Amino acid sequence: MLVLWCRAAAWGAAPELVGHWKLQGDCRDYSGQGNHGVNHGVDLANGEFNGASAYIEVPASKSLKLGASDFAFSAWINTPAELDDVVGDVFDMYDPAARRGVTLSINSSAGGYQSQGTDRHVHFGVDNAKTSEWEDCGRPNPTSNYVSNSLTVYKGKLYAATMDAADEGGWCHVYRYDGGQKWTDCGRVGAGKTTGVGPLLVHDGDLYAATSTYDWTRVADGDYEPGRVYRYAGGKEWKECGQPGDARTLNSMASYKGKLYAGGGPQTWGVFVRGDDHQWSPSKIFSKDGPQRCFPHAMCRHNGRLFVGFPGVYSFDGAVWTFAGQPAADTDGMLQTHSMQLYQGRLHAGTWPKAKVVAYEDGESWQEIGRVGEDGTEVNALVVYNGKFYGGSIPRAEVCRYDDAPSWTSLKRFYSPENWDPGVPGQASREQVKDWSRVTSLTVHDGRLFASTGSCTSSVEDAPLDVRGKVFSMEAGKVASYSADLGAGWKHLAAVREGGRLKLYINGKLAAGSSEFDPAEYDVSTDRPLRIGFGQSDYFDGKMKDVRLYSTALSESQVQKLHSQKHE
Numbered sequence: 001m002l003v004l005w006c007r008a009a010a011w012g013a014a015p016e017l018v019g020h021w022k023l024q025g026d027c028r029d030y031s032g033q034g035n036h037g038v039n040h041g042v043d044l045a046n047g048e049f050n051g052a053s054a055y056i057e058v059p060a061s062k063s064l065k066l067g068a069s070d071f072a073f074s075a076w077i078n079t080p081a082e083l084d085d086v087v088g089d090v091f092d093m094y095d096p097a098a099r100r101g102v103t104l105s106i107n108s109s110a111g112g113y114q115s116q117g118t119d120r121h122v123h124f125g126v127d128n129a130k131t132s133e134w135e136d137c138g139r140p141n142p143t144s145n146y147v148s149n150s151l152t153v154y155k156g157k158l159y160a161a162t163m164d165a166a167d168e169g170g171w172c173h174v175y176r177y178d179g180g181q182k183w184t185d186c187g188r189v190g191a192g193k194t195t196g197v198g199p200l201l202v203h204d205g206d207l208y209a210a211t212s213t214y215d216w217t218r219v220a221d222g223d224y225e226p227g228r229v230y231r232y233a234g235g236k237e238w239k240e241c242g243q244p245g246d247a248r249t250l251n252s253m254a255s256y257k258g259k260l261y262a263g264g265g266p267q268t269w270g271v272f273v274r275g276d277d278h279q280w281s282p283s284k285i286f287s288k289d290g291p292q293r294c295f296p297h298a299m300c301r302h303n304g305r306l307f308v309g310f311p312g313v314y315s316f317d318g319a320v321w322t323f324a325g326q327p328a329a330d331t332d333g334m335l336q337t338h339s340m341q342l343y344q345g346r347l348h349a350g351t352w353p354k355a356k357v358v359a360y361e362d363g364e365s366w367q368e369i370g371r372v373g374e375d376g377t378e379v380n381a382l383v384v385y386n387g388k389f390y391g392g393s394i395p396r397a398e399v400c401r402y403d404d405a406p407s408w409t410s411l412k413r414f415y416s417p418e419n420w421d422p423g424v425p426g427q428a429s430r431e432q433v434k435d436w437s438r439v440t441s442l443t444v445h446d447g448r449l450f451a452s453t454g455s456c457t458s459s460v461e462d463a464p465l466d467v468r469g470k471v472f473s474m475e476a477g478k479v480a481s482y483s484a485d486l487g488a489g490w491k492h493l494a495a496v497r498e499g500g501r502l503k504l505y506i507n508g509k510l511a512a513g514s515s516e517f518d519p520a521e522y523d524v525s526t527d528r529p530l531r532i533g534f535g536q537s538d539y540f541d542g543k544m545k546d547v548r549l550y551s552t553a554l555s556e557s558q559v560q561k562l563h564s565q566k567h568e
Helices: 002-011 430-435 556-564
Strands: 017-021 038-040 048-050 055-058 071-079 088-095 100-107 121-131 152-154 157-161 173-177 183-188 196-203 206-212 229-232 238-240 249-256 259-265 270-274 280-285 294-302 305-311 313-316 321-323 336-343 346-352 356-362 365-371 378-385 388-394 398-402 408-413 437-445 448-455 471-474 476-482 489-498 501-506 509-513 530-532 541-550
Touching (some): 071 088, 071 100, 071 556, 121 501, 121 509, 152 196, 157 196, 173 196, 196 259, 206 249, 206 259, 249 294, 249 305, 294 346, 305 346, 346 388, 476 501, 489 556
Antiparallel strands (some): 038 055, 048 541, 055 530, 088 100, 121 476, 173 183, 196 206, 206 229, 229 238, 270 280, 305 313, 336 346, 346 356, 346 378, 378 388, 437 448, 448 471, 476 509, 489 501, 501 509
């Protein structure tokens, strides 16, 4: 009795454990509730998850139905310093068909064409099929109609880059979002004759930008210079990091196995790598002809490999490039691959000319899972947000939510005039094409889904400054997002639902919180199993131990006590 009293006194009001999985030698539940795990390939000698197929499954039970009440989840996690995959999901008890449940994941923020960076952002969410209205977050560049494929979170802030402007003084600028409709100019990137900045990426703790000229109707014949890569030095200062080849259009960047990669064209179709000597060299020069041609646009890390595509897709293991097939039928030579993202452990790609999304199976095999938009043509952005998969497409700058193949539910058409006929690819007139509008990138920041828009060509000569060139955001459910970089190594996470707010603690300190909500509206009980190390984005890549689930909230002092316990 004395021991029990002392333990309760140390905790305050003793929290009720409904699951405790030590993951040191077994995946049994040590809470006394009998919620024992089923091991799917986790190395339980050291709690290592391989990032490709390993996870712990805990069958659904009465004690795991959290309802609309308070709860808390905690775990020690360890992620590698060099990444060749995404970090993935820590905890998942979510029903995607009902849009109900709980998710806890760690992902990079980079959106649009570029691959994931080394930034690790933590997102803790609950949902019960709730969706907010979209909010107008303003226009970063006052004279540009094109926010590039660039939305990226860096040191707790959202950044966006733009293409073209009313004059050359407005070219190549990057902006920081400061809430509401306010954007702060972070300066012009370089002084070269390129109309904008394409990708933004966090690599080894720094923000990198690639200058580029995107306008595909003018770039080949215009008086433009090759793109270059720059590192952000704060304020309005950017440090040049060299020129990857002769590409005028640098579409994408990636951080893979500790190195920075950039890809583009149209002069040379290639992927270039920045070496230890800070010089750029070709990693792969692709053919411009035949079924295995590749003009690098989209990039993505997945299961130890770097994928790049347009129209065909290649994978790279750090030594050898291997053709991974064409994501869809290349009818009349029109196939293009514009985006890649991981969803439920599989690589997905967004394509042109019918805005089809396809899932990679293996070898050179892909499976179609539907079309983004009733008359969608091109998918420029894909993202997983609070358990669901979202895509953005041309011609109506449309955001859709994946609700199981082949259904993509339209959530918003940012540009869709009444009775407008956008035409179809290959037959649309030049004037129709000028009207086409894009969702250029999607990313998650501060618990919300952000979408950027742009004209079709990026040129200010082709489309007005209306909804094009702006950023919008919405909420689905409630999410607490840690927008700083979690970093590598051992970290303690605690995700707490208390009353009408979610709280996220990192290493014993409150790091993020959700917006407030009515607890009664968020019953998160499902009949789905609890999964440790797998969920709606990807398999967890790293180590995990001392995983706990409580049917009550934890106070800050209780979280700190968990953090203070030895984990080595």
